[in-house]
Amino acid sequence: MSSLDQSLKVSGPGAAPDDAAAQRDRRSRRRKTANLRFKLYGLAAIVFAVGMLATLVVSLIMTGYPAFTQTMVRLDIELPASEIDAAAPSDANYGKFFRDALYGLFPEVKSPPQRRNIARLVTQDAEYMLRDTVVAYPSMIGKTHSIEFTASDILNQLHIGAIDRELPSDRRSISDAQIAWYDKLVAQGRIRAVFNTALFTEADSRHPEIAGLWGAITGSFYALMVCFILSFPMGIAAAVYLEEFAPKNRWTDLIEININNLAAVPSIVFGLLGLAVFLNFFGLPRSAPLVGGMVLALMTLPTIIIAGRAAIKAVPPSIRDAALGVGASAQQVAWHHTLPLAMPGILTGTIIGLAQALGETAPLLLIGMNAFITQQPGGILEPATALPTQIYIWADSPERGFVSRTSAAILVLLGFLVLMNGVAVWMRKRFERRW
Amino acid sequence: MNYLTTTLVLLGLIALAFTLGRRRAPVRDATWVKTASHASPGYYGAYVALWCGLPCLILFLAWIALAPTVIDSLIVGTLPEQITAGKSSSELSLVKSQIHSLAAGQAFGEPDPALSEAAARYTEFEQVSRMALFVVILSLAILTTLFARSHIRQHFRARVYVERITTGILIACSTVAIVTTIGIVVSLLFESSRFFAAVPVHEFLFGLNWEPQIPIREGQVAATGAFGAIPVFVGTFVVSTVAMTISVPLGLMAAIYMSEYASRDFRKAAKPVLEILAGIPTIVYGFFAVLTIAPWMTEMGAKLGIGVAPNSAIAAGFVMGIMITPFISSLSDDALTAVPNSLRDGAAALGATQAETIRQVLLPAALPGIMGGVLLAVSRAIGETMIVVMAAGIAANLTLNPLEPVTTVTVQIVTLLIGDSSFDNPKTLAAFALGLVLFIMTLGINIVALQITRKYREKYE
Numbered sequence: 103m104s105s106l107d108q109s110l111k112v113s114g115p116g117a118a119p120d121d122a123a124a125q126r127d128r129r130s131r132r133r134k135t136a137n138l139r140f141k142l143y144g145l146a147a148i149v150f151a152v153g154m155l156a157t158l159v160v161s162l163i164m165t166g167y168p169a170f171t172q173t174m175v176r177l178d179i180e181l182p183a184s185e186i187d188a189a190a191p192s193d194a195n196y197g198k199f200f201r202d203a204l205y206g207l208f209p210e211v212k213s214p215p216q217r218r219n220i221a222r223l224v225t226q227d228a229e230y231m232l233r234d235t236v237v238a239y240p241s242m243i244g245k246t247h248s249i250e251f252t253a254s255d256i257l258n259q260l261h262i263g264a265i266d267r268e269l270p271s272d273r274r275s276i277s278d279a280q281i282a283w284y285d286k287l288v289a290q291g292r293i294r295a296v297f298n299t300a301l302f303t304e305a306d307s308r309h310p311e312i313a314g315l316w317g318a319i320t321g322s323f324y325a326l327m328v329c330f331i332l333s334f335p336m337g338i339a340a341a342v343y344l345e346e347f348a349p350k351n352r353w354t355d356l357i358e359i360n361i362n363n364l365a366a367v368p369s370i371v372f373g374l375l376g377l378a379v380f381l382n383f384f385g386l387p388r389s390a391p392l393v394g395g396m397v398l399a400l401m402t403l404p405t406i407i408i409a410g411r412a413a414i415k416a417v418p419p420s421i422r423d424a425a426l427g428v429g430a431s432a433q434q435v436a437w438h439h440t441l442p443l444a445m446p447g448i449l450t451g452t453i454i455g456l457a458q459a460l461g462e463t464a465p466l467l468l469i470g471m472n473a474f475i476t477q478q479p480g481g482i483l484e485p486a487t488a489l490p491t492q493i494y495i496w497a498d499s500p501e502r503g504f505v506s507r508t509s510a511a512i513l514v515l516l517g518f519l520v521l522m523n524g525v526a527v528w529m530r531k532r533f534e535r536r537w
Numbered sequence: 538m539n540y541l542t543t544t545l546v547l548l549g550l551i552a553l554a555f556t557l558g559r560r561r562a563p564v565r566d567a568t569w570v571k572t573a574s575h576a577s578p579g580y581y582g583a584y585v586a587l588w589c590g591l592p593c594l595i596l597f598l599a600w601i602a603l604a605p606t607v608i609d610s611l612i613v614g615t616l617p618e619q620i621t622a623g624k625s626s627s628e629l630s631l632v633k634s635q636i637h638s639l640a641a642g643q644a645f646g647e648p649d650p651a652l653s654e655a656a657a658r659y660t661e662f663e664q665v666s667r668m669a670l671f672v673v674i675l676s677l678a679i680l681t682t683l684f685a686r687s688h689i690r691q692h693f694r695a696r697v698y699v700e701r702i703t704t705g706i707l708i709a710c711s712t713v714a715i716v717t718t719i720g721i722v723v724s725l726l727f728e729s730s731r732f733f734a735a736v737p738v739h740e741f742l743f744g745l746n747w748e749p750q751i752p753i754r755e756g757q758v759a760a761t762g763a764f765g766a767i768p769v770f771v772g773t774f775v776v777s778t779v780a781m782t783i784s785v786p787l788g789l790m791a792a793i794y795m796s797e798y799a800s801r802d803f804r805k806a807a808k809p810v811l812e813i814l815a816g817i818p819t820i821v822y823g824f825f826a827v828l829t830i831a832p833w834m835t836e837m838g839a840k841l842g843i844g845v846a847p848n849s850a851i852a853a854g855f856v857m858g859i860m861i862t863p864f865i866s867s868l869s870d871d872a873l874t875a876v877p878n879s880l881r882d883g884a885a886a887l888g889a890t891q892a893e894t895i896r897q898v899l900l901p902a903a904l905p906g907i908m909g910g911v912l913l914a915v916s917r918a919i920g921e922t923m924i925v926v927m928a929a930g931i932a933a934n935l936t937l938n939p940l941e942p943v944t945t946v947t948v949q950i951v952t953l954l955i956g957d958s959s960f961d962n963p964k965t966l967a968a969f970a971l972g973l974v975l976f977i978m979t980l981g982i983n984i985v986a987l988q989i990t991r992k993y994r995e996k997y998e
Contacts, residue, residue, distance in 0.1 A: 133890050133892075133893070134890060136890070136892055136893075137890040137891055137892040137893070139892075140793075140891075140892035140895070140896075141794065141798050141891070141892070143790050143794075144790045144791065144793050144794025144795075144797075144798055145794055145798075146790070147786070147787045147788075147789075147790035147791040147794065148790075148791045148794055148795070148807055148811075150787060151787060151791060151810075151811060151814060151859070151862050151863070151866075152807070152810050152811075154814075154859045155810060155813060155814050157829065158817070158821070158822075158825045158829075161825065161828060161829045162821075162824075162825070162828075165828060335710075336710045336713055337710075339706060339707045339710035339711070340707070340710045340711035340713065340714070342707060343704075343707035343708060343710065343711045344711055347704065347707065348711070356715065357711055357712065357714060357715060359987075360714040360715050360718050361714045362983075362987060363718070363980060363983055363984070363987075364714055364717060364718060366913065366916060366917075366979065366983045367721070367920075367976065367979065367980070367983075368916075368917075368919070368920025368921070368922070368947070368975060368976075368979055369920070369922065370920065370922045370947050370950055370951070370972070370975070371721060371725075371920070371972055371975065371976050371979075372721075374721075374724065374725065374950070374954075374968070374969060374972040375717070375720055375721045375724055375725075377954065378724035378725075378727070378728055378969070379720055379724055383724075384602045384603075384605075384606075385605040385606055385609070400713075400717050403713060403714065403717075404714065407711075407714070431696065431700060432700075433700045433703060433704070457816070458816075460818075461817075461818025461819075461820070461821075462818070463818065463819065463820040463922070463923045464819075464922035464923055464926075464947070464951065467926075467951055467954075467955060468950075468951070468954050468955075472955065490818055490820045490923075493820055493821075493824065494820060494923070494926075494927075497820075497823075497824050497827065497927060505828075508824060509824070509828070512820075512821050512824060515818065515821070516817070516821065519816065519817075519818070523816065
C-alpha cells in the first residue's frame, strides 16, 4: 500500500504537486481512520454481546445463590409417651407438640394473633415433617428431641440479608416483633444456615422454603427419554434413507424441504399440534411426560436428521466401494460400515438436539406441563412438570422467595445444558476422524 | 393385564420368532454352494421376527390410540337419558372427565349414582380392552410367525425380503417430517375453521378490537368478546422491529469483525461465546428481561423523564434482539466467508482500505446470504414465545409506541390456552386461528429466505 502511495505521489495529477500530495495524505489519513472506526464498531458489537451474556449470568448468580442455602430453626420438641399411641403414631396431635415447643421459647407472648406471627417464622408444613419423622423413628416417643425445622420464607430472607431491617416496617414483609423474636432465636443459637438439599430432593410447593426441583427434574428426564427413544431411531433411519438409498426425485426433494422447514417452525406451533392431535384427538393424558416427549421428539427430529446426514456424508465413498467390492449388499454397507463410522457425529447432533429440547418451554405449556404438582411423577403417564415449565411457574409466583428459587432453577437448567453440550464437544473431539 | 406385560410378552415372542427362523435356515453343509442357502441364518431369523413384530406393533399402537375414544363413546351411549339429553359436546366432555376421575378413585363429594355406575363400567371396559388386546396380539403374533416360518425353504431369498422390509421402514421414518407438516396444517385448519364459523374471517383479520373473553353465564353484560386481531399483529410487529433494530447491526458488525478483522485466536475464543448466547433457552432470556432489563429500562426512562412501562415492548424486544444476534452473526459470517478471496485481493489491489472493501465489495456480494439470514431471524422473532410471554403485556393495545406494553400473537396463544382445554368456544379456538396466521407467516418467510440463500450459494460454487 505504501509503495502504491509513493508511486501516486510521483505521478499524481493536480495543479501544484505539493498541494496535491498534502491533500492525498489527508484523504489517506481520513480513510485509515474510517477503517479503524469500522473495525472498532465490529469489536464493540462483540464486546456488547459478550457483555450481555456476562450480565445475564452474573445477575442470575447474584439472585440465585441465596436459594442454595436454607435457614433452619432448632426447637426442643417434647414427645410425651402419654399422648402418642405407639401403635398408631401418625394420629397424635403433632401441631400441639410443635407449637408448645415454639411458644415455650417466648413465654412473654400470650395473645393468639401474636403467637400466630411467631408460628409464621417456621414453615407451615413443620408439624407434618415432625409427624413423618416420628412415624419413621418410633423410638423417639417419650423423649425430648432437639430437631431442626425449615424456617419460613420471611425468616430465611431476613437471615440471608435479602430483607433490609432498616426499612420502615410497612415496607418489609416481616414485622418489628418478628425481627425481635428472630434476634432472640439467634442469641440462643437456634438459627443456622445449611445447604438447601430440599431444592434438589423435593417437588413443587406453594411455600418457597420447601419447594424443590426434583419433580421437575424427573419430569424432564422422562420427557427427554421419550423424546430420545422416538426421535433417535427415526432420525437415523430417515438420515440413512435420504443419504444412502433415496433416489433423487421430486418426492425426496419434498421431504428435504419439509425437514428444513420443520426446523424453522416456531416451537409453539408444535405445542398447538400436540394439543389438537395428541390430547384432543387421541385422548392422551394432559400434563404427561409422554405427550411432552412426543412433541419434543417431533421438534428434535429435524435436528437429528440434518446432523445425521452430514455425518453420513462425511464418510468417504472409498469405504462403501470397498464393502461393495467384497460382496456386501447396499444395506449391509449402510448398517455395517457407513453408520458405525458416522455414529459419533450422529450422537453429537442428537445430544445437541436433546439439549435444545430440554430448554424448550412453549410447547410444554400448551400441553399442560405447567400444572401445580407436589409429587414427583411415577411414570410417563402421570402428570408432571419439566424444568423450564417449573421455572415459568416459579417466575410467576408472587412470594419473594421464589425470585431466588427461579434463578437457582435456571442455574440448575443451565448446568444440565452445559453438561450435555460439554459431552457433545468432548465426543466430537474424541471421536472426530479426518479422512 | 396391563400394557407393560403385553409389551414384554410381545418382545419375548419376537425373540422366539427370531430363533425359530434362524433354526429353520437351510443348512450349509459340504454341498452348500450347490444347495445354495441364500443368506446367513440371521436373516432367516430376522425375517420371521419382522413378520411377528411389525403387524403386532402397528395393531398395538392403533389400539392404544383409539381405545380411549371408543370406550368413551360406548360409555356415553349407556348413560341414562336425563344426563345426556340436550348437552353440548363440552358439557359431555365434562361428564366424561368426571367419569374418568371417578374411575381413578377421586370422588369429590357425593357423586351421581348414574355416574358412579358409568365409572364402574368404564373400569370394566378398560380391563376388557386390555385383556382383548393381549389375546389379539398373542394370537396375531403366533399366526404371523407360523406363516412366515412356513415360507422358508431351500431357495428362499431371506436377505432380499428383509432388506425390502427395512427399506420400507426407512421410507416410513423419512416421511414422518411430511406427516408432521400435514398434521400441523390439518389440525390448525380444522380448529380455525371452527373458529371462523363463529367469528367471520374479515372481522378476525381486520378488526381493531381484541378482547377474547366469553360470557361465563347467559346474558352477561359487556363480555361478548371481540376477536379483531389487528392490535395483536401490530404488537408482534413492534416487538419484532425492536428486536431486529438491535440484532441486525450487532450481528452484522460482529460477523464482519469475526470474518475480516479478527485474529485466529480471537475468533477461536469469541465464537463459542456467541454460540453460548444462542444456546440459552428462551425462558432464561424471558426471566432475564423481567429481572434485569425491564426494571433498568424503567429506571433509565424515569431519569430521562420518559415513562417506560414495566412490560414495555422495548424491554422484550431488546432481550429478543440479544437472543437473535448470534443467529444473524453466524449466518452473516458464513455468507461473508463464502465470498471468494479474489474479490478481497482485487479490492486491495485497487488501494481500498479493508472497510471500503467490506462496504463496497464484500457486503454487496454477500447480501443475498445476509438477507436470507435476516429473514430467518425475523421469522424467529415473530415465533418467539417465552420472552414475550414473560416480559410483554397481555392486554391488547393498538399502538406503535415501543415504550408501552403490547401483546403478541404467541402471547395470546399461550394465555388463551393455558389451563383451558374445552374445545368449543371461540376463545380457545381463536388460539388456533392465531397459530394458523403465525404458521403461514413464518413458513412464507422461511421459504423466501431459503430460496434466497440457495440461489446465492449456486453463484459461487
